[in-house]
Amino acid sequence: MREESAKVRECESAKVGIEEGSAVRTVAIAGLGLIGGSLARDLAARGVRVFAWDHDGAAMDSAIRQGIAHPGVWDDAPDVIVIALPVLAARTFLDRLIDRLGKEMDGVRLVTDMGSTKASIVRLAQARGIGDRFVGSHPLAGDHRSGWDASREGLFRGARVFLSPTPSTSDDAMRLARDLWTGVGALPEEVDADDHDARLAWTSHLPQLVSSALAQALAGEGIARGELGPGGRDVTRLAGSSPQMWAEVALDNAGALVPALEAMEARLREVRHLIANGEDAPLRDLLARAREWHRESG
């Protein structure tokens, strides 16, 4: 696959990618939300021909009117297909794409997604026979805002991007994935899909759900966010994130996330017991260890 592609597609222009043969000329993006939309903007600005699908007609119109995207029909198979949809929707999309395109998929050198979980989609790509051309992507970018209107050029500059190959990802596909991301200023890192999900349950999904749970607790007490100080506003900022996206991530990563939530509940219970029992020194120690962690680990 890799040898063929390298021969068929000569490097007509170094648009994205610096290694010979790796240039990306056409990218099809499913989903023009914050992530897909920002990637479309960056690629278009670099002269890549971007095709897009989005069920939101207004986003499509805006992307086309601004000269960023073309509607989702192409003469030749695109070099890269990017699935920038919530994790469950991304799997459904990938499944249907393979059903529909069939042989046409052969011209595609890389299929990648942008989801916050990697194991399930990597397994699906492998099972559906496109493991050689699939690399899962997870850019650590964006914020609690979502949608095309929140998308912007430069979103990925300096951002870490986790890349999870399948068991049979080709060198060509992996190189293209790296080039796609370095081309928009991001910092790709390869990581096993299962390891990724286990780690992200703690580093990303747990903080997200803690923020949402706190928002719920405050809302239940009739407290407005405007009453919080700057610190409390920090803690509840993530509660503004997309419910659809995060529900799908949480359910997809339930296996790793449920123990993380249990650990968090246990810590809160411990804090509560110390306070209820007036245990001054152990409470101070606990808070001191939390501050130590904050200081030492960046």
Place this chain on the structure above:
Amino acid sequence: MREESAKVRECESAKVGIEEGSAVRTVAIAGLGLIGGSLARDLAARGVRVFAWDHDGAAMDSAIRQGIAHPGVWDDAPDVIVIALPVLAARTFLDRLIDRLGKEMDGVRLVTDMGSTKASIVRLAQARGIGDRFVGSHPLAGDHRSGWDASREGLFRGARVFLSPTPSTSDDAMRLARDLWTGVGALPEEVDADDHDARLAWTSHLPQLVSSALAQALAGEGIARGELGPGGRDVTRLAGSSPQMWAEVALDNAGALVPALEAMEARLREVRHLIANGEDAPLRDLLARAREWHRESG
């Protein structure tokens, strides 16, 4: 009390305060941490004579060397005594101050503290017979850093400050407290001490402890803060706050805080059950309500 004071102290110069007779010429501050130090800087910059006590010799030396504070001896009683110490230490200090100064306290027109709880110190001031000259202050300023080195001019500009009177606070003392804060650019609001503590358990103390508990959970899993995305870093920022200060606040406000922590645990449990049982729609609804709260209430 008020009449006398107004007569005795004529408005020599309008240093802090705009109403006639309310000018503050000398302020004694106990504690040159983030809050006390910043107030000292603001007052000194406005020409107020600041006396200071701090058990940290380096902070005292620095404040004196910079011409901000004088060591804690005065010829005449200061107009205002500010207790900028953690809440338990503030009560101990107030108790001893009244024991030691005795009659000398008569010349003092306002005693105020800076703590995050108000009920206990307001009760103590009333019980110790200085209720007429006492107003509790709680500036919503500062961040997770602490100590003299973190103090700075302008910290209180635009900050809300809760003022909690005793049952017998004089008009003069209340006016001085307002003037002290408006003089450094803050926005004072009067609030009953018990109401203050009940509200702050939710708006401030709960977010603080949630952030520290999350830090503990992550530390226990060997996750470094540097591995978190920008959102996760927001949620754990408050974990860097002073353990001593927050342990004292939490224990002092245990009555209101324990139910708040229980409510937070219940929300987390609810989230965890929905995820463990794969309940897509209710999970999405819960996250959507959290986002609604984030959007609607600022």
